Amino acid sequence: MSPFDVNMAVDAGYQVVVPYTDVDAKLIGPLTQDAIFSRGPKGVAHTGIFIGGRDVMLATDMLRLSREAMVPPFEVSVFADPSGSFTTAAALVASVEWQLRHAFDTCLDGKRVLVFGGTGPVGLIASVLAAQAGARVSLASSRGLDAARSACERATAHFRAALDGADASSAEALQETLQSVDVVFATAAAGVEVMSAQQVSDAARLLVAADVNAVPPAGIAGVGVMDNGKRIGQHGALGIGALAIGNVKYEVQQRLFVQMLAAKQKVYLGFQDAMDMARRVVAERSSLAAA
Ligand SMILES: NC(=O)c1ccc[n+]([C@@H]2O[C@H](COP(=O)([O-])OP(=O)(O)OC[C@H]3O[C@@H](n4cnc5c(N)ncnc54)[C@H](OP(=O)(O)O)[C@@H]3O)[C@@H](O)[C@H]2O)c1
Incomplete structure (x- = not known):
């Protein structure tokens, strides 16, 4: 409790x-x-x-x-x-939807979403909600692909959400995935950076990067806790920070x-x-x- x-x-x-x-x-x-x-x-x-x-x-x-x-x-x-997790994941997904609609005139339907920390309570529910909104969700684990896939299987069995696993155990393992993502959710444990400034720059298609971690360092480099649509990285993705979502x-x-x-x-x-x-x-x- x-x-x-x-x-x-x-x-x-x-x-x-x-x-x-x-x-x-x-x-x-x-x-x-x-x-x-x-x-x-x-x-x-x-x-x-x-x-x-x-x-x-x-x-x-x-x-x-x-x-x-x-x-x-x-x-x-x-x-x-x-x-x-239910209220945090819902606030995260609704905030992302709003930025997509107002800045890019689009929605989550058909978007590729990468969820860091997807095996945790917030990440798992955010993955399910994004999938329900039509996104193609890759749920990532820092323990590798097997751990990610096992969380996806549990989510599919329980919530009937179709999710793919992603390997976030190293920068190399993530390189290819990052090139195709439109949206990133950072929902890993507090105080852990999961996406570096270099990775933000490498993600050429990235539209929105949302971070729920309020404990420094930021989960996504360059996203401030109060940011709500601030441009980050060289491709101009929009950052949403933990207190804006909070x-x-x-x-x-x-x-x-x-x-x-x-x-x-x-x-x-x-x-x-x-x-x-x-x-x-x-x-x-x-x-x-x-x-
Ligand atoms: N803004 C808000 O209003 C709000 C409200 C509630 C919670 N939060 C924040 O939301 C986040 C998620 O909460 P939670 O309770 O779901 O988190 P959690 O269970 O503590 O962690 C989520 C996942 O993070 C991954 N992780 C742990 N250590 C890591 C590391 N060193 N590097 C990379 N990944 C690591 C783990 O997955 P793998 O081992 O599979 O990688 C874990 O399942 C936290 O940062 C929390 O503070 C924010």
Whole structure:
């Protein structure tokens, strides 16, 4: 359970936040039913369940299992965002889509997207969301092609997303891939540079380079944390930095918590809902900026 999520829940209006740790898939049904039966159908409307952890597959299963355990009218809303990955990946993809549309009059459909750190929670969900938007996604691992392919297989089995593996174990292994990419997501562990200034220059087709790592050094050389469409490299790709994406992520998570509290009909919020909300947040911010 992350302190970040506890703070976000309190700031959204929840008055008591009780973390349950070491919860596995078997426990989610009994825990859900313990929560729903304690206050009567009206009182239980003030309760919500948040699913954290770091395993995106397990969290998605838990969201479904918790929903299946409801006994209407004893029912509460549930929101999954393991390690912030659903809201962060959604904010990243929505921010990239916005830059593609406004600077290049295009979209992710048909684009080649390379995802550094794709085996982690944020990278895996960002890969799935980009693939759902029609991109041809290469999910990269610094441990080589086998590790990347194994993550792709898990994502395909669980989320039916078609992803290719990419070898990011050395600059040489990446050279060919980089020449054909249109978009790069840097979603590797905090404080790791995954794309050097030379690699940015070598990527001649690159349109957008988005980095979620806020801990120096930047994940992509030349992308500042607050950048939102700043040109980098000799081919003029647009950089989006971690705090520009983080501001959208924060608002998406805040609004989803508020939606849980306000909803008359109970809501079950996963990464698709985070994606829909992120597109709305980015659109609203851009019209505010234009006004
Ligand atoms: N901006 C925001 O709002 C926001 C919110 C949440 C998280 N974040 C950031 O998002 C990023 C991803 O988060 P996460 O929890 O998914 O990360 P993570 O699980 O810590 O790491 C993601 C992947 O990075 C790769 N990696 C680890 N060490 C590496 C190294 N030395 N060189 C290259 N790759 C390495 C690993 O994959 P391989 O071993 O397969 O390469 C790992 O699966 C982090 O930088 C985090 O700080 C940002």
